[in-house]
Amino acid sequence: MKEFELSKAFELLEPGPVILLSTFYKGRKNVMTVSWHMLLDFTPIIACSIGSYDYSYKALVENRECVISIPAIDLMEKTIQIGNCSGQDVDKFSVFELSTQKGKYVKPQLISDCIANIECQVVDIDLGGYNCIVLKGLAAWINPEKVGSKTFHAKGDGTFVIDGDTIDLKHLMTKWM
Amino acid sequence: MKEFELSKAFELLEPGPVILLSTFYKGRKNVMTVSWHMLLDFTPIIACSIGSYDYSYKALVENRECVISIPAIDLMEKTIQIGNCSGQDVDKFSVFELSTQKGKYVKPQLISDCIANIECQVVDIDLGGYNCIVLKGLAAWINPEKVGSKTFHAKGDGTFVIDGDTIDLKHLMTKWM
Numbered sequence: 297m298k299e300f301e302l303s304k305a306f307e308l309l310e311p312g313p314v315i316l317l318s319t320f321y322k323g324r325k326n327v328m329t330v331s332w333h334m335l336l337d338f339t340p341i342i343a344c345s346i347g348s349y350d351y352s353y354k355a356l357v358e359n360r361e362c363v364i365s366i367p368a369i370d371l372m373e374k375t376i377q378i379g380n381c382s383g384q385d386v387d388k389f390s391v392f393e394l395s396t397q398k399g400k401y402v403k404p405q406l407i408s409d410c411i412a413n414i415e416c417q418v419v420d421i422d423l424g425g426y427n428c429i430v431l432k433g434l435a436a437w438i439n440p441e442k443v444g445s446k447t448f449h450a451k452g453d454g455t456f457v458i459d460g461d462t463i464d465l466k467h468l469m470t471k472w473m
Numbered sequence: 474m475k476e477f478e479l480s481k482a483f484e485l486l487e488p489g490p491v492i493l494l495s496t497f498y499k500g501r502k503n504v505m506t507v508s509w510h511m512l513l514d515f516t517p518i519i520a521c522s523i524g525s526y527d528y529s530y531k532a533l534v535e536n537r538e539c540v541i542s543i544p545a546i547d548l549m550e551k552t553i554q555i556g557n558c559s560g561q562d563v564d565k566f567s568v569f570e571l572s573t574q575k576g577k578y579v580k581p582q583l584i585s586d587c588i589a590n591i592e593c594q595v596v597d598i599d600l601g602g603y604n605c606i607v608l609k610g611l612a613a614w615i616n617p618e619k620v621g622s623k624t625f626h627a628k629g630d631g632t633f634v635i636d637g638d639t640i641d642l643k644h645l646m647t648k649w650m
Contacts, residue, residue: 310508311626311634312489331487334511336522336603343520343605345513373645380648424600424607426513428520449488449626451639454646457488460637462628468550469631471557 297397297406297413297437305436306340308366308412309333313447314375314456316365317344318404321355325396325404327365327388328352329379331450340433342416347427351383356429360418361402364431365410368445369458375448376456401434411442474574474583474590474614482613483517485543485589486510490624491552491633493542494521495581498532502573502581504542504565505529506556508627517610519593524604528560533606537595538579541608542587545622546635552625553633578611588619 309315318327332345342364346353356362367375374392381388389396396405399415406413413436420430446459486492495504509522519541523530533539544552551569558565566573573582576592583590590613597607623636 307629310629332512334520334522335509336605341603343511343603345511372640373642376642376645380645382648420601423603424597426518426520426600426607428513430601430603446637448640449636452484452487454643455639455641457639458637459626460623460635462632462634463549463625464632465550465553466631468553468557471559 297408298440300412300436300438302433302436303338305414305433306335306338308414308436309335309340309342311447312449313366314450316367316375316378316407316410317352318363318365318407319352319355319359320403321359325389326352326355326383327378327394328383329375336430341419342431342433343423343428344431345427346429347422356418357421359403361404362416362418362431363399363402363404363406364414364416365407366412366447367410368442369448371409372448372456399435399437406437408439411439411445411447413437474585475617477589477613477615479610479613480515482591482610483512483515485591485613486512486517486519488624488636489626490543491627493544493552493555493584493587494523494529495540495542495584496529496532496536497580498536502566503529503532503560504555504571505560506552513607518596519608519610520600520605521608522604523606524599533595534598536580538581539593539595539608540576540579540581540583541591541593542584543589543624544587545619546625548586549625549633576612576614583614585616588616588622588624590614
């Protein structure tokens with residue numbers, strides 16, 4: 297993993313891919329799958345729909361840190377399986393054979409097989425009572441071998457849409473670029 | 474437009490497509506482009522990153538209603554252009570020749586050329602100070618002629634990724650389906 301400009305990390309999340317979110321709590325690491333997330337600013341500040349019904353919630357509340365990892369389609373089945381079991385019952389890093397490496401700021405580790413990772417600090421819990429946590433990106437990392445790999449998006453019905461072609465419309469971005 | 478089951482409307486937004494958001498204020502309709510949005514629950518409750526720097530903000534604060542429309546790729550260039558000008562200067566519905574029709578609950582209208590529309594009520598403004606509004610879906614509408622059309626996702630750098638193949642992984646959704 298190579299360090300990636302934090303001010304550009306929003307570009308990794310803006311298309312709405314399914315992501316992995318890793319925590320560390322009481323000597324144990326865990327990971328969950330998240331598809332409800334959004335950017336709140338470019339620094340980046342990131343909202344994720346996670347509530348007390350999620351096993352990772354307690355780790356986020358207590359330790360206030362996590363890593364967001366962006367899997368490519370080679371990890372698609374594994375990512376869905378990670379989202380369909382609980383860290384309460386399963387040591388997911390071991391069962392799903394995820395390779396990890398240390399980040400710079402937080403105890404949860406980067407997932408080496410992903411396209412990118414963002415180390416995050418929890419800055420808000422249960423925002424507005426909507427079971428929404430707010431994260432501040434501290435550092436971003438990119439896997440040079442995976443740059444340009446396709447991500448996937450949950451459709452909510454058990455099907456997933458894979459990235460297709462990319463269209464360059466920079467010439468129409470007259471206000472924002 | 475045909476009415477669509479509201480409890481399934483989250484499936485329209487979960488993949489993270491670029492959306493249009495229409496308002497009506499002081500006798501004038503307006504529309505903006507949004508790519509930072511997420512689901513907060515299945516009813517659906519929807520968060521959108523919109524702040525007082527957006528011209529639509531005042532309409533949302535005052536009238537507390539809007540329509541979310543999901544454009545397919547045939548409206549991609551138009552959607553980006555809508556996001557690169559302000560309703561303060563331009564009558565966007567007229568300039569971009571958007572066809573509209575009445576919804577059931579709110580004054581802003583459905584955009585007939587889109588895949589789907591969701592009539593929404595504003596339930597929270599500036600959530601947690603993050604320039605985030607919260608919407609509650611009241612009714613959903615689908616365009617039978619556009620069902621299955623590809624949507625597009627902002628990459629944040631002026632490029633847009635179009636939906637590719639859809640993969641069915643329902644057999645792995647053991648916990649949630």
